[in-house]
Amino acid sequence: MEATKAEEPFLRHVETDVLIPKMMREKAKELCAEKVTAFNHCCKETGFLMVFKCRDQNAALKECLTVHYRDSAFFEECKQEYIKEKLEYQRTGVAAKNRSQKLPTSM
Template identity: 75%
Template sequence: METSKADEPHLRHVELDVMIPKMMREKAKVLCAPQVEAFTHCCKESGFFMVFKCREENRELKDCLTKHYNDPAFFEECKQEYIKEKEEYQKTGIPAKHRKQKLPSSS
């Protein structure tokens, strides 16, 4: 079920301009994992000369990340995920990173 703009909670400036973009960067790194790996490998192999030797890998990584950063559908997907996490936090008081961890058993 899609929510309309009127149904969405108000998001503060910091949420729209900092928190959601942070989530986008984290997710884009996962989506661009092959490019991240190629660039990292090149840098490790090239040492001091990485600035010159890894230009192509750096360009491919930047292109992949930029493609996601500039995608309005990707922003909307991350915004909806952020809203769900925020609502869950407001209900439980438990941050998302702690909810994903296993709770200790009482036995």
């Protein structure tokens, strides 16, 4: 057994099938920000006809997101980030979303 595998914490089904994919979706949206913006702009401009008029933007967005969703290296990257956040939470009791860099008020 590899040393890294022995040190890696056990991940529950919900973590590998729900929480890590959720992180992947959020990061993929950031990586495809240009296409997300183009699709959103098209939808706002066309209103109810967006289903027909924004097909190209929607297809480009789906293609960009799918590339990331199917990338096993991207999954592994998100998994390691999730594990890091999980271990930090277990150590400190503070969730990542509540952790922020704050300067002391005396400065």
